[in-house]
Amino acid sequence: MKARQKRLLFVALGVVGVGVAASLALSALRSNISYFFSPSQVMANEAPAEAVFRLGGLVVDDSIARQEDGLTVHFAVTDNAETVRVSYTGILPDLFGEGQGVVTKGRLGGDGVFYAEEVLAKHDESYLPPEVASSLKEAHVQGVVDAVTQK
Amino acid sequence: MSIFRYAAPASFYPLAGRLIPWFAAIAAASILIGLYWGFFQTPDQLGGTNPQKEYYRIIFVHVPAAWMSMWLYLVLAAWSAVGLVFNTRLSFMMARAAAPTGAIFTFLALWTGAFWGRPSWGTYWDWDPRLTSELILFFLYIGYIALHSAIDDARRADRASALLAIVGLVMLPVIFWSINCPDPNQCAALHQRSDLSQMESNIFRAMMLMTFGFWMYSFAAVFMRVRGIILSREAESAWVRALVEAKA
Numbered sequence A: 001m002k003a004r005q006k007r008l009l010f011v012a013l014g015v016v017g018v019g020v021a022a023s024l025a026l027s028a029l030r031s032n033i034s035y036f037f038s039p040s041q042v043m044a045n046e047a048p049a050e051a052v053f054r055l056g057g058l059v060v061d062d063s064i065a066r067q068e069d070g071l072t073v074h075f076a077v078t079d080n081a082e083t084v085r086v087s088y089t090g091i092l093p094d095l096f097g098e099g100q101g102v103v104t105k106g107r108l109g110g111d112g113v114f115y116a117e118e119v120l121a122k123h124d125e126s127y128l129p130p131e132v133a134s135s136l137k138e139a140h141v142q143g144v145v146d147a148v149t150q151k
Numbered sequence B: 001m002s003i004f005r006y007a008a009p010a011s012f013y014p015l016a017g018r019l020i021p022w023f024a025a026i027a028a029a030s031i032l033i034g035l036y037w038g039f040f041q042t043p044d045q046l047g048g049t050n051p052q053k054e055y056y057r058i059i060f061v062h063v064p065a066a067w068m069s070m071w072l073y074l075v076l077a078a079w080s081a082v083g084l085v086f087n088t089r090l091s092f093m094m095a096r097a098a099a100p101t102g103a104i105f106t107f108l109a110l111w112t113g114a115f116w117g118r119p120s121w122g123t124y125w126d127w128d129p130r131l132t133s134e135l136i137l138f139f140l141y142i143g144y145i146a147l148h149s150a151i152d153d154a155r156r157a158d159r160a161s162a163l164l165a166i167v168g169l170v171m172l173p174v175i176f177w178s179i180n181c182p183d184p185n186q187c188a189a190l191h192q193r194s195d196l197s198q199m200e201s202n203i204f205r206a207m208m209l210m211t212f213g214f215w216m217y218s219f220a221a222v223f224m225r226v227r228g229i230i231l232s233r234e235a236e237s238a239w240v241r242a243l244v245e246a247k248a
Helices: A003-034 A039-043 A130-150 B003-007 B009-040 B054-086 B089-120 B129-150 B154-168 B171-176 B201-233 B238-247
Strands: A053-059 A072-078 A083-089 A101-108 A114-121
Touching: A003 B129, A003 B154, A003 B171, A039 A053, A039 A083, A053 A083, A083 A101, B003 B009, B009 B054, B009 B089, B009 B201, B054 B089, B054 B129, B054 B154, B054 B171, B054 B201, B089 B129, B089 B154, B089 B201, B129 B154, B129 B171
Parallel strands: A083 A114
Antiparallel strands: A053 A072, A053 A101, A072 A083, A101 A114
8 A cells, every 4th residue: 555545544534533423423412402302392292102202491399299209209390381290210419409400301101291210400500609699580580570561 | 033943843842841840830839729719719509599519619620621621622733734734843743742631631521520410410421412522522632642643654643643633623613512502491401501700700710720720731741741752753863862962
Protein backbone atom coordinates (compact mmCIF):
# COMPACT_ATOMS: atom_id res chain seq x y z
CA MET A 1 0.00 0.00 0.00
CA LYS A 2 1.38 3.36 -1.02
CA ALA A 3 1.83 6.13 1.53
CA ARG A 4 -0.80 8.21 -0.19
CA GLN A 5 -3.35 5.38 -0.05
CA LYS A 6 -2.62 4.90 3.64
CA ARG A 7 -3.24 8.58 4.31
CA LEU A 8 -6.49 8.34 2.38
CA LEU A 9 -7.51 5.27 4.38
CA PHE A 10 -6.86 6.99 7.70
CA VAL A 11 -8.76 10.10 6.67
CA ALA A 12 -11.65 7.95 5.46
CA LEU A 13 -11.68 6.00 8.73
CA GLY A 14 -11.71 9.23 10.72
CA VAL A 15 -14.59 10.67 8.72
CA VAL A 16 -16.58 7.43 8.99
CA GLY A 17 -15.97 7.34 12.77
CA VAL A 18 -17.21 10.89 13.21
CA GLY A 19 -20.20 10.15 10.99
CA VAL A 20 -21.13 7.15 13.12
CA ALA A 21 -20.68 9.22 16.29
CA ALA A 22 -22.84 12.04 14.96
CA SER A 23 -25.59 9.70 13.78
CA LEU A 24 -25.57 7.92 17.16
CA ALA A 25 -25.94 11.29 18.84
CA LEU A 26 -28.77 12.35 16.61
CA SER A 27 -30.61 9.03 16.97
CA ALA A 28 -30.19 9.21 20.77
CA LEU A 29 -31.67 12.71 20.73
CA ARG A 30 -34.50 11.61 18.48
CA SER A 31 -35.37 8.47 20.48
CA ASN A 32 -35.39 10.61 23.59
CA ILE A 33 -38.01 12.77 21.94
CA SER A 34 -40.04 10.03 20.24
CA TYR A 35 -40.50 7.91 23.38
CA PHE A 36 -41.46 10.92 25.44
CA PHE A 37 -45.13 11.75 25.90
CA SER A 38 -46.98 14.44 27.78
CA PRO A 39 -50.15 13.68 29.81
CA SER A 40 -52.23 15.30 27.02
CA GLN A 41 -50.79 12.89 24.46
CA VAL A 42 -51.42 9.92 26.78
CA MET A 43 -55.04 10.95 27.33
CA ALA A 44 -55.46 11.33 23.54
CA ASN A 45 -54.28 7.70 23.18
CA GLU A 46 -51.19 8.74 21.23
CA ALA A 47 -48.88 6.78 23.54
CA PRO A 48 -48.14 3.10 22.77
CA ALA A 49 -50.33 0.71 24.74
CA GLU A 50 -47.93 -2.21 25.02
CA ALA A 51 -44.50 -0.57 24.97
CA VAL A 52 -42.33 1.19 27.51
CA PHE A 53 -42.34 4.95 27.06
CA ARG A 54 -41.51 8.06 29.04
CA LEU A 55 -44.11 10.28 30.58
CA GLY A 56 -43.09 13.73 31.74
CA GLY A 57 -44.64 16.74 33.40
CA LEU A 58 -45.20 18.33 36.78
CA VAL A 59 -46.23 16.45 39.92
CA VAL A 60 -49.69 17.67 40.93
CA ASP A 61 -49.91 19.40 44.33
CA ASP A 62 -51.34 17.19 47.15
CA SER A 63 -51.40 14.16 44.84
CA ILE A 64 -48.55 12.19 46.43
CA ALA A 65 -49.95 9.27 48.44
CA ARG A 66 -47.67 6.68 50.00
CA GLN A 67 -49.28 3.22 50.10
CA GLU A 68 -49.40 0.86 53.08
CA ASP A 69 -46.46 -1.27 51.96
CA GLY A 70 -44.29 1.80 52.52
CA LEU A 71 -42.58 1.58 49.14
CA THR A 72 -45.33 2.17 46.61
CA VAL A 73 -46.21 5.77 45.87
CA HIS A 74 -49.15 7.06 43.89
CA PHE A 75 -49.04 10.52 42.39
CA ALA A 76 -50.37 12.42 39.39
CA VAL A 77 -48.43 14.09 36.58
CA THR A 78 -49.84 17.05 34.68
CA ASP A 79 -48.92 19.34 31.79
CA ASN A 80 -51.51 21.86 33.06
CA ALA A 81 -54.03 20.49 30.53
CA GLU A 82 -54.44 16.77 31.30
CA THR A 83 -53.44 14.64 34.28
CA VAL A 84 -52.21 11.03 34.40
CA ARG A 85 -52.07 8.95 37.58
CA VAL A 86 -48.75 7.20 38.21
CA SER A 87 -47.87 4.27 40.46
CA TYR A 88 -44.25 3.63 41.39
CA THR A 89 -42.58 1.15 43.75
CA GLY A 90 -39.08 2.10 44.80
CA ILE A 91 -36.86 4.84 46.12
CA LEU A 92 -37.67 8.32 44.89
CA PRO A 93 -34.92 10.82 44.04
CA ASP A 94 -34.10 13.63 46.41
CA LEU A 95 -35.60 16.34 44.22
CA PHE A 96 -38.93 14.57 43.72
CA GLY A 97 -41.76 16.65 45.15
CA GLU A 98 -45.08 18.32 44.50
CA GLY A 99 -44.90 20.95 41.78
CA GLN A 100 -41.54 19.59 40.55
CA GLY A 101 -40.78 18.38 37.04
CA VAL A 102 -40.41 14.59 36.60
CA VAL A 103 -39.63 12.14 33.82
CA THR A 104 -41.04 8.65 34.45
CA LYS A 105 -40.40 5.52 32.42
CA GLY A 106 -42.91 2.66 32.37
CA ARG A 107 -46.05 1.19 30.81
CA LEU A 108 -49.64 2.31 30.70
CA GLY A 109 -51.91 -0.18 32.48
CA GLY A 110 -55.39 -1.17 31.30
CA ASP A 111 -56.80 0.79 34.23
CA GLY A 112 -55.36 4.04 32.87
CA VAL A 113 -52.67 4.19 35.55
CA PHE A 114 -49.08 4.61 34.39
CA TYR A 115 -46.92 1.96 36.11
CA ALA A 116 -43.45 3.49 36.33
CA GLU A 117 -40.25 1.47 36.56
CA GLU A 118 -38.14 4.59 36.97
CA VAL A 119 -38.84 8.08 38.25
CA LEU A 120 -36.35 10.87 37.52
CA ALA A 121 -36.65 14.34 39.00
CA LYS A 122 -35.63 17.51 37.22
CA HIS A 123 -33.57 20.06 39.09
CA ASP A 124 -34.30 23.71 39.56
CA GLU A 125 -32.53 25.74 36.89
CA SER A 126 -31.58 28.54 39.32
CA TYR A 127 -28.37 28.69 41.35
CA LEU A 128 -29.98 30.49 44.27
CA PRO A 129 -30.58 29.63 47.93
CA PRO A 130 -34.15 28.38 48.66
CA GLU A 131 -35.48 31.63 50.21
CA VAL A 132 -34.39 33.75 47.24
CA ALA A 133 -35.51 31.21 44.64
CA SER A 134 -38.96 30.86 46.25
CA SER A 135 -39.52 34.59 46.57
CA LEU A 136 -38.43 35.09 42.96
CA LYS A 137 -40.89 32.42 41.85
CA GLU A 138 -43.66 34.02 43.89
CA ALA A 139 -42.78 37.41 42.42
CA HIS A 140 -42.91 35.87 38.96
CA VAL A 141 -46.31 34.27 39.64
CA GLN A 142 -47.54 37.56 41.14
CA GLY A 143 -46.29 39.41 38.06
CA VAL A 144 -48.15 37.00 35.79
CA VAL A 145 -51.31 37.36 37.89
CA ASP A 146 -51.00 41.16 37.75
CA ALA A 147 -50.52 41.07 34.00
CA VAL A 148 -53.59 38.85 33.57
CA THR A 149 -55.85 40.87 35.90
CA GLN A 150 -54.87 44.14 34.18
CA LYS A 151 -56.19 42.70 30.94
CA MET B 1 8.89 38.51 14.46
CA SER B 2 9.41 38.68 18.20
CA ILE B 3 6.55 36.40 19.28
CA PHE B 4 6.87 34.04 16.32
CA ARG B 5 10.38 33.22 17.51
CA TYR B 6 8.63 30.94 20.03
CA ALA B 7 7.02 28.93 17.21
CA ALA B 8 10.35 27.11 17.02
CA PRO B 9 10.46 24.16 19.45
CA ALA B 10 14.05 25.04 20.41
CA SER B 11 13.06 28.46 21.76
CA PHE B 12 9.65 27.43 23.12
CA TYR B 13 11.14 24.61 25.21
CA PRO B 14 12.97 26.89 27.70
CA LEU B 15 10.11 29.44 27.73
CA ALA B 16 7.57 26.73 28.67
CA GLY B 17 9.98 25.53 31.36
CA ARG B 18 10.12 29.01 32.90
CA LEU B 19 6.32 29.49 32.76
CA ILE B 20 5.26 26.10 34.23
CA PRO B 21 5.98 26.94 37.92
CA TRP B 22 3.97 30.18 37.63
CA PHE B 23 0.95 28.50 36.07
CA ALA B 24 1.16 25.64 38.59
CA ALA B 25 1.34 28.03 41.54
CA ILE B 26 -1.56 30.19 40.32
CA ALA B 27 -3.58 27.03 39.62
CA ALA B 28 -2.97 25.63 43.11
CA ALA B 29 -3.84 28.95 44.76
CA SER B 30 -7.07 29.53 42.81
CA ILE B 31 -8.25 25.93 43.18
CA LEU B 32 -7.60 25.99 46.95
CA ILE B 33 -9.36 29.34 47.43
CA GLY B 34 -12.13 28.29 45.02
CA LEU B 35 -12.76 25.05 46.91
CA TYR B 36 -12.72 26.86 50.26
CA TRP B 37 -15.14 29.47 48.93
CA GLY B 38 -17.37 26.83 47.39
CA PHE B 39 -17.47 24.69 50.50
CA PHE B 40 -17.74 27.33 53.24
CA GLN B 41 -18.92 30.66 51.83
CA THR B 42 -21.92 29.52 49.78
CA PRO B 43 -25.52 28.70 50.76
CA ASP B 44 -26.11 25.18 52.13
CA GLN B 45 -29.02 24.52 49.81
CA LEU B 46 -29.92 25.36 46.27
CA GLY B 47 -33.20 25.84 44.45
CA GLY B 48 -36.83 26.58 45.13
CA THR B 49 -39.45 24.50 46.94
CA ASN B 50 -37.46 21.27 46.88
CA PRO B 51 -33.85 22.38 47.31
CA GLN B 52 -30.70 20.43 46.54
CA LYS B 53 -28.79 19.62 49.71
CA GLU B 54 -25.06 19.92 50.43
CA TYR B 55 -24.19 17.59 47.56
CA TYR B 56 -24.90 20.39 45.09
CA ARG B 57 -21.33 21.58 45.83
CA ILE B 58 -20.14 19.01 43.28
CA ILE B 59 -20.91 21.74 40.70
CA PHE B 60 -17.76 23.60 41.77
CA VAL B 61 -15.77 20.80 40.14
CA HIS B 62 -18.38 19.60 37.65
CA VAL B 63 -19.21 22.82 35.80
CA PRO B 64 -15.59 24.12 35.47
CA ALA B 65 -14.46 20.65 34.31
CA ALA B 66 -17.24 20.57 31.69
CA TRP B 67 -16.32 24.07 30.47
CA MET B 68 -12.64 23.14 30.25
CA SER B 69 -13.47 19.92 28.38
CA MET B 70 -15.07 22.00 25.61
CA TRP B 71 -12.49 24.80 25.70
CA LEU B 72 -9.55 22.38 25.44
CA TYR B 73 -11.17 20.67 22.48
CA LEU B 74 -11.37 24.06 20.79
CA VAL B 75 -7.68 24.59 21.60
CA LEU B 76 -6.85 21.12 20.25
CA ALA B 77 -8.73 21.72 17.00
CA ALA B 78 -7.31 25.26 16.60
CA TRP B 79 -3.70 24.05 16.93
CA SER B 80 -4.50 21.20 14.53
CA ALA B 81 -5.86 23.65 11.96
CA VAL B 82 -2.85 25.97 12.36
CA GLY B 83 -0.56 22.97 11.93
CA LEU B 84 -2.32 21.77 8.79
CA VAL B 85 -2.36 25.21 7.19
CA PHE B 86 1.10 26.53 8.12
CA ASN B 87 2.82 23.15 8.49
CA THR B 88 4.42 24.19 11.79
CA ARG B 89 5.79 21.42 13.99
CA LEU B 90 5.06 23.02 17.34
CA SER B 91 1.33 23.46 16.55
CA PHE B 92 0.84 19.72 16.17
CA MET B 93 2.83 19.10 19.34
CA MET B 94 0.60 21.54 21.25
CA ALA B 95 -2.51 19.81 19.91
CA ARG B 96 -1.19 16.39 20.92
CA ALA B 97 -0.23 17.74 24.37
CA ALA B 98 -3.67 19.27 24.99
CA ALA B 99 -5.59 16.05 24.26
CA PRO B 100 -4.94 14.06 27.48
CA THR B 101 -5.78 17.05 29.70
CA GLY B 102 -9.00 17.59 27.78
CA ALA B 103 -9.87 13.91 28.08
CA ILE B 104 -9.27 14.03 31.85
CA PHE B 105 -11.57 17.05 32.24
CA THR B 106 -14.26 15.38 30.12
CA PHE B 107 -14.05 12.26 32.26
CA LEU B 108 -14.12 14.38 35.43
CA ALA B 109 -17.26 16.18 34.21
CA LEU B 110 -19.02 12.88 33.40
CA TRP B 111 -17.91 11.21 36.62
CA THR B 112 -18.82 14.04 39.01
CA GLY B 113 -22.07 14.46 37.08
CA ALA B 114 -22.93 10.81 37.71
CA PHE B 115 -22.40 11.23 41.44
CA TRP B 116 -24.50 14.38 41.49
CA GLY B 117 -27.18 12.82 39.30
CA ARG B 118 -27.72 9.80 41.55
CA PRO B 119 -29.11 11.69 44.58
CA SER B 120 -30.79 14.57 42.73
CA TRP B 121 -32.23 13.12 39.49
CA GLY B 122 -32.33 9.54 40.74
CA THR B 123 -29.92 8.00 38.24
CA TYR B 124 -26.19 7.83 37.57
CA TRP B 125 -26.69 7.95 33.83
CA ASP B 126 -29.41 8.88 31.42
CA TRP B 127 -29.35 9.31 27.63
CA ASP B 128 -29.99 12.97 28.13
CA PRO B 129 -28.83 14.99 25.06
CA ARG B 130 -26.11 16.76 27.00
CA LEU B 131 -24.80 13.62 28.69
CA THR B 132 -24.75 11.77 25.37
CA SER B 133 -22.94 14.53 23.50
CA GLU B 134 -20.39 14.96 26.31
CA LEU B 135 -19.72 11.19 26.21
CA ILE B 136 -19.08 11.46 22.47
CA LEU B 137 -16.63 14.30 23.17
CA PHE B 138 -14.80 11.91 25.52
CA PHE B 139 -14.67 9.28 22.75
CA LEU B 140 -13.36 11.95 20.35
CA TYR B 141 -10.47 12.75 22.71
CA ILE B 142 -9.71 9.04 23.13
CA GLY B 143 -10.01 8.51 19.37
CA TYR B 144 -7.63 11.40 18.69
CA ILE B 145 -5.02 10.00 21.09
CA ALA B 146 -5.46 6.45 19.77
CA LEU B 147 -5.22 7.50 16.10
CA HIS B 148 -2.12 9.57 16.85
CA SER B 149 -0.36 6.70 18.60
CA ALA B 150 -1.47 4.12 16.00
CA ILE B 151 0.61 5.75 13.25
CA ASP B 152 4.37 5.38 13.66
CA ASP B 153 5.45 8.25 11.45
CA ALA B 154 5.01 11.35 13.64
CA ARG B 155 4.25 13.79 10.82
CA ARG B 156 1.65 11.51 9.26
CA ALA B 157 0.12 10.89 12.69
CA ASP B 158 -0.08 14.66 13.17
CA ARG B 159 -1.97 15.21 9.93
CA ALA B 160 -4.40 12.31 10.27
CA SER B 161 -5.35 13.08 13.87
CA ALA B 162 -5.54 16.82 13.12
CA LEU B 163 -8.19 16.06 10.54
CA LEU B 164 -10.13 13.98 13.06
CA ALA B 165 -9.87 16.82 15.59
CA ILE B 166 -11.26 19.36 13.11
CA VAL B 167 -14.13 17.13 11.98
CA GLY B 168 -14.94 16.43 15.64
CA LEU B 169 -15.49 20.16 16.17
CA VAL B 170 -19.06 19.47 15.07
CA MET B 171 -19.73 18.16 18.60
CA LEU B 172 -19.03 21.47 20.36
CA PRO B 173 -22.18 23.28 19.17
CA VAL B 174 -24.16 20.08 19.75
CA ILE B 175 -23.05 20.03 23.40
CA PHE B 176 -23.58 23.75 23.79
CA TRP B 177 -27.13 23.76 22.41
CA SER B 178 -28.15 20.33 23.69
CA ILE B 179 -30.19 22.02 26.45
CA ASN B 180 -32.11 24.16 24.00
CA CYS B 181 -35.56 22.96 24.98
CA PRO B 182 -38.31 25.59 24.70
CA ASP B 183 -40.35 24.30 27.65
CA PRO B 184 -38.51 22.15 30.22
CA ASN B 185 -41.76 20.32 31.04
CA GLN B 186 -42.23 19.22 27.44
CA CYS B 187 -38.80 17.54 27.09
CA ALA B 188 -37.19 14.40 28.43
CA ALA B 189 -33.88 16.29 28.77
CA LEU B 190 -32.73 16.42 32.39
CA HIS B 191 -30.25 19.23 31.91
CA GLN B 192 -31.84 22.63 31.82
CA ARG B 193 -30.78 25.96 30.54
CA SER B 194 -29.30 27.94 33.40
CA ASP B 195 -28.84 31.64 33.64
CA LEU B 196 -25.73 33.28 35.09
CA SER B 197 -27.90 36.14 36.39
CA GLN B 198 -29.90 33.57 38.41
CA MET B 199 -26.78 32.67 40.37
CA GLU B 200 -25.98 33.59 43.94
CA SER B 201 -22.85 35.79 43.91
CA ASN B 202 -20.70 33.54 46.14
CA ILE B 203 -21.54 30.49 44.02
CA PHE B 204 -20.58 32.52 40.95
CA ARG B 205 -17.27 33.59 42.54
CA ALA B 206 -16.34 30.05 43.59
CA MET B 207 -17.23 28.67 40.16
CA MET B 208 -15.19 31.33 38.33
CA LEU B 209 -12.18 30.80 40.64
CA MET B 210 -12.31 27.05 40.02
CA THR B 211 -12.61 27.59 36.27
CA PHE B 212 -9.61 29.93 36.32
CA GLY B 213 -7.68 27.40 38.42
CA PHE B 214 -8.49 24.54 36.04
CA TRP B 215 -7.46 26.75 33.12
CA MET B 216 -4.10 27.57 34.70
CA TYR B 217 -3.63 23.89 35.57
CA SER B 218 -4.24 23.10 31.89
CA PHE B 219 -1.46 25.49 30.87
CA ALA B 220 0.97 23.87 33.32
CA ALA B 221 0.03 20.29 32.38
CA VAL B 222 0.04 20.93 28.61
CA PHE B 223 3.39 22.77 28.76
CA MET B 224 4.93 19.93 30.75
CA ARG B 225 3.65 17.39 28.25
CA VAL B 226 4.70 19.44 25.22
CA ARG B 227 8.24 19.70 26.62
CA GLY B 228 8.40 15.92 26.71
CA ILE B 229 7.07 15.70 23.15
CA ILE B 230 9.59 18.30 21.93
CA LEU B 231 12.50 16.40 23.47
CA SER B 232 11.46 13.04 22.03
CA ARG B 233 10.75 14.42 18.55
CA GLU B 234 13.82 16.64 18.33
CA ALA B 235 16.10 14.08 19.97
CA GLU B 236 18.42 14.06 16.94
CA SER B 237 18.76 17.85 16.72
CA ALA B 238 21.88 19.74 17.77
CA TRP B 239 20.21 21.81 20.51
CA VAL B 240 18.77 18.76 22.31
CA ARG B 241 22.16 17.03 22.18
CA ALA B 242 23.78 20.16 23.60
CA LEU B 243 21.11 20.28 26.32
CA VAL B 244 21.68 16.66 27.29
CA GLU B 245 25.46 17.15 27.35
CA ALA B 246 25.10 20.25 29.49
CA LYS B 247 22.95 18.29 31.98
CA ALA B 248 25.35 15.33 32.04
